[in-house]
Amino acid sequence: MTELPDHIVLKVSDLRTHFELGSRVAKSVDGVSFDVRRGETVAVVGESGSGKSVASLSIMRLLSSPGRIVGGSILYRTSQGQVIDIATLPERKMRAIRGREIAMIFQEPMTSLNPLYTVGDQIVEMIRLHEPLSMAEARQRAMKMLELVEIPAADRRLDEYPHQMSGGMRQRVMIALALSCNPNLLIADEPTTALDVTIQAQILDLLRRLQREIGMSILFITHNLGVVAEIAHDVVVMYTGRVVEKSPVASLFEHQKHPYTRGLLACIPNALRDRDETGGRLRLNPIPGNVPPVTALPPGCSFAPRCSYRIPLCDEAPPLMTAGPSHLSRCWRHEAL
Amino acid sequence: MAAVSAPTVSEASFVSRLVTRKTVMVGLLILVVVAALAILAPLIAPYSPSRLSVVNRLKPPSGSYWFGTDEFGRDVFSRTIYAGRLSLLVGASVVAFAAIFGVTLGLVAGFFRRLDTPIARIIDAMMAFPDILLAIALVAALGPSLVTVIVALGIIYTPRLARIVRASTLVIRELPYVEAARALGVPTWRIMSRHVLRNLVSPILVQGTFIFAYAMLAEAGLSFLGLGVSPEVPTWGTMIAAGRQYIGQADWMTLFPGIAIILSVLSLQMVGDGFRDLLDPRLRKDL
Secondary structure, eight states: OOOOOTTEEEEEEEEEEEEEETTEEEEEEEEEEEEEETTOEEEEEOOTTSSHHHHHHHHHTOOOTTEEEEEEEEEEEOTTSOEEEGGGOOHHHHHHHBTTTEEEEOSOTTTSSOTTSOHHHHHHHHHHHHSOOOHHHHHHHHHHHHHHTTOSSHHHHTTOOGGGSOHHHHHHHHHHHHHTTOOSEEEEESTTTTSOHHHHHHHHHHHHHHHHHHOOEEEEEESOHHHHHHHOSEEEEEETTEEEEEEEHHHHHHOOOSHHHHHHHHTSOOTTTSBOTTSOBOOOOOOSSOOOOTTSOOSSOTTGGGOTTOOGGGGSOOOOEEEETTEEEOOTTTTTO | OOOOOOOOOSHHHHHHHHHTOHHHHHHHHHHHHHHHHHHTHHHHOSSOTTOOOGGGTTOOSOSSSTTOBOTTOOBHHHHHHHHHHHHHHHHHHHHHHHHHHHHHHHHHHHHOHHHHHHHHHHHHHHHHSOHHHHHHHHHHHHOSSHHHHHHHHHHHHHHHHHHHHHHHHHHHHTSHHHHHHHHTTOOHHHIIIIIIGGGGHHHHHHHHHHHHHHHHHHHHHHHHTTOSSOTTSOOHHHHHHHHGGGTTTOTHHHHHHHHHHHHHHHHHHHHHHHHHHHHOGGGOSOO
């Protein structure tokens, strides 16, 4: 029986997910480890191509071929207190995990709901799939779920179709759908990216409130460090399939111990901060260059070609080093940063 | 003013929405009339469809022969309504056959990648074979009869439907809501039936109405070659085929069975279109 400390819901250890494309191998996730504690939120941050979405799909075991988990473990504590390794779980058992234990919401609220059914139908379907309730009971529960996600006039909204709702409403419905079977862990893959800033804030508020009330853990995938500051307890920064920095949220925003994280923060426009002495506007500082494809990574530190702190030592691949109390960094110069 | 009842998703509201659609109602009306004429043919037909009258050969439409007579002096009206029985039966059975096998094959091919290549290749091979030749071979092997004709035509039209279903399935399978459904633990068979098949209703309906028409005409081709039902039994297809030789002198011989085919296909399409619109909430005008 695998061991897992009581307060940890999900423990990803040395996860490696590769895509075998003929003779080339894309190591989309290459040795990623992190823990999600009960009732807390871990944010996985990174640019497109950093492997953050592949990591979340690995946890749900929703990889499409030729993607495959080739190593590592994903230990998960079920609501019955059993510890299972999702990385090796048979697909048949996995189906009982999805939705009931771990639920997932996606980036596209406009298309994540089936346009042909009313939102009530879709929530009822989900509830009845996982629990033996009558139609009437399930509908009652569906209405409660809509109220939980703060949708006004829930009983009327149940009979509406997705196209009659706004993006923010649909994301609320998606959250209601995902939470309708009381999952332990919610994986949210960029759930606010497609929404207006004001709606984003509302959805983040909602998630925080639901977390407090239900006590579920959240794995939050995003590229937006502003959102991270709002919602996360711990942050995992990913680059080219590896963790480059891992830290509690406060420590990360106080001092970034990896130039990549620093670069990501510099990319967030700030109307007040970005001024010179005379009050003129400063230009934003994007990270130069692009994320290298995971099939053609540079030897040594994969961020080195884009890094302004580069030293000759960076030709050697840095390990994940301790850079402070529960603060890890994959940079040779983390002390100088 | 009467209170407006609260919107409910029920069978009743579906039927009431159906009734308010003009196209659907006109289509249904035509379909019912055509079908009723065919079914009630023995009661309606003024003459036996096989009664010969040598003196009345190739007579134009008149009071006693509403649709005229053919080259043997048989009443074209009686033959047309009798023919409807077999033609509609063949059309409907072929569509049902093709729908059952075509939709299943297409869904499986589109959904399970491992089975896609073998199924898709078989479909391609069947499509590459000339239709009528395949039908002739099948009928020759199985012996000519009504059932053989239906099975042969069903086999011919199955790949057409399967191809469309497969292509649409490949698209729908990748849509975010299908992935979202998988992420929430919806089993595969349920995703296939509820999320994928339901989205395929309109292409299947449209293709089904085409197949209905093609099957009636192809049956004529087979009967013309002596591979269909026996020539004494009229179908719209055989009537048109026979009338072709006399089209200069007696165009009513082809005109009326032709109109019958057009009316039944047209009405089917009207009903099909209406159903498709009603089944897609985005196209509903009452929301």
